[in-house]
Amino acid sequence: MKKIGLALLAVVVLASCEKKETVADANVHITGDVKGLSQGKLYLQKIEDTVAVLIDSIIISGDSRFESHIKLDSPEILYLSLDRGQTNSIDNSLPFFAEPGNIKIETTLKHFFADAKITGSKNHDLWMEYKEIGNRFNDENLILMEKRLKNELKPNQTVTDSIETAYQKLLKRKYRYTAHFAATHGDAVVAPYLALSEIADINMSYLDTIQKSLKPDVAKSKYGKIFTKYVKDRKAAEKK
Known part of the structure; x- marks a missing residue:
C-alpha cells in the first residue's frame, strides 16, 4: 500500500493577499498566549487549492496574548505560524483543527509546536x-x-x-x-x-x-x- 499525498495538505505557496473577517462576520473566536514572546508576528493560514492562504496576521508587541476572529464554513485544519525573524528554527508552525466556537491556544516561544495546548475544538x-x-x-x-x-x-x-x-x-x-x-x-x-x-x-x-x-x-x-x-x-x- 502506498500513501497518497493529497493536495489539500500540501503547502505550496503563501498567498500574498490577506483577508480579515470582522467580528460580526466571524463564527470562530481564537484566543491564545505564546509565553515568552514579547515581539513578533503570528500568521493564521488555511489551505485552498494547494495554496496556503493568509487569513489573519497578529502583531505581538509587549503582550504575549493574542486574539483572532475568523469565519469558517465547516471545521478544517488551520496553521498558526510564528515569524521568529532571523533564525534557523523549524519549530514555527502549529497545525490545529479549527471549528466554529471558542478555541484557546496556549504554547511557548521556546517550544512553539511541542508545548501547544489547544482546547475548545471537538475535532x-x-x-x-x-x-x-x-x-x-x-x-x-x-x-x-x-x-x-x-x-x-x-x-x-x-x-x-x-x-x-x-x-x-x-x-x-x-x-x-x-x-x-x-x-x-x-x-x-x-x-x-x-x-x-x-x-x-x-x-x-x-x-x-x-x-x-x-x-x-x-x-x-x-x-x-x-x-x-x-x-x-x-x-x-x-x-x-
Missing part, C-alpha cells in the same frame, strides 16, 4: 486522540527503519524478508485502526479528513464503510465533499 481533540495511537505506529516504523539500515551494512536476505513482513503487518494495522477510527466517528469532520490524509489508497470497501458512516452535516463539510468526490473518482477509475 482537534479527536485528531489528537488518533495521533496518540498513530505515534506508536510511527515509533515501530522507526525501529524497523533502523533495522533495515543496519542490515544494509551486512545484507542478509532472511533479515530483509523478516523486516519487510513486519513492515507490511504494521502498515495493515495502522490502516485498519485508522479506518475503524474514522468509521466510528462519522459525526465529526476529522473522519473524512483522516480517510483522505492517512488511508486514501486503502481497499475501497473500507472507504465505503467510512462514507456510509458520515452524518449529513459532515458529508457536506469541506473535507466531506472532497472525500465523497475522491471515492466517486476512484470507483470510476477502478472500473476502467
Whole structure:
C-alpha cells in the first residue's frame, strides 16, 4: 500500500493577499498566549487549492496574548505560524483543527509546536486522540527503519524478508485502526479528513464503510465533499 499525498495538505505557496473577517462576520473566536514572546508576528493560514492562504496576521508587541476572529464554513485544519525573524528554527508552525466556537491556544516561544495546548475544538481533540495511537505506529516504523539500515551494512536476505513482513503487518494495522477510527466517528469532520490524509489508497470497501458512516452535516463539510468526490473518482477509475 502506498500513501497518497493529497493536495489539500500540501503547502505550496503563501498567498500574498490577506483577508480579515470582522467580528460580526466571524463564527470562530481564537484566543491564545505564546509565553515568552514579547515581539513578533503570528500568521493564521488555511489551505485552498494547494495554496496556503493568509487569513489573519497578529502583531505581538509587549503582550504575549493574542486574539483572532475568523469565519469558517465547516471545521478544517488551520496553521498558526510564528515569524521568529532571523533564525534557523523549524519549530514555527502549529497545525490545529479549527471549528466554529471558542478555541484557546496556549504554547511557548521556546517550544512553539511541542508545548501547544489547544482546547475548545471537538475535532482537534479527536485528531489528537488518533495521533496518540498513530505515534506508536510511527515509533515501530522507526525501529524497523533502523533495522533495515543496519542490515544494509551486512545484507542478509532472511533479515530483509523478516523486516519487510513486519513492515507490511504494521502498515495493515495502522490502516485498519485508522479506518475503524474514522468509521466510528462519522459525526465529526476529522473522519473524512483522516480517510483522505492517512488511508486514501486503502481497499475501497473500507472507504465505503467510512462514507456510509458520515452524518449529513459532515458529508457536506469541506473535507466531506472532497472525500465523497475522491471515492466517486476512484470507483470510476477502478472500473476502467
